[in-house]
Amino acid sequence: MPNIKSAKKRVLVTQKKNAINKSVKSEIATAKKKFLAAVDAKNVDEATKLLSEVVSLMDSAARENIISKNCASRNQANLATKLNAIK
Numbered sequence: 001m002p003n004i005k006s007a008k009k010r011v012l013v014t015q016k017k018n019a020i021n022k023s024v025k026s027e028i029a030t031a032k033k034k035f036l037a038a039v040d041a042k043n044v045d046e047a048t049k050l051l052s053e054v055v056s057l058m059d060s061a062a063r064e065n066i067i068s069k070n071c072a073s074r075n076q077a078n079l080a081t082k083l084n085a086i087k
Contacts, residue, residue: 021066028057028067032079039082047083054079 002008031054038047055076062072 024057024061024064024066028054028061031057032075035079036082039086042086044083044087047086051079051083 002011031050035047035050035054038050058067058072058076061067062069
């Protein structure tokens with residue numbers, strides 16, 4: 001545990017930010033699972049709606065540097081490919 005006041009504050013700030021980042025990543029993973037379930041069920045309408053939700057979550061996470069822009073772009077392209085395969 002740090003002894004300096006500013007170091008103690010950094011520990012608290014880092015813990016808070018880590019919790020926020022973890023919850024955003026978890027939200028993205030949940031949305032991806034729902035999308036993939038819709039794709040497996042070949043439900044095109046629901047999958048299209050869920051894809052836009054996943055893309056939106058990834059874009060906002062990339063803007064806040066929670067995930068990298070390349071990671072978001074790559075995942076979005078892969079999900080779009082899966083949707084196009086069932087259309």
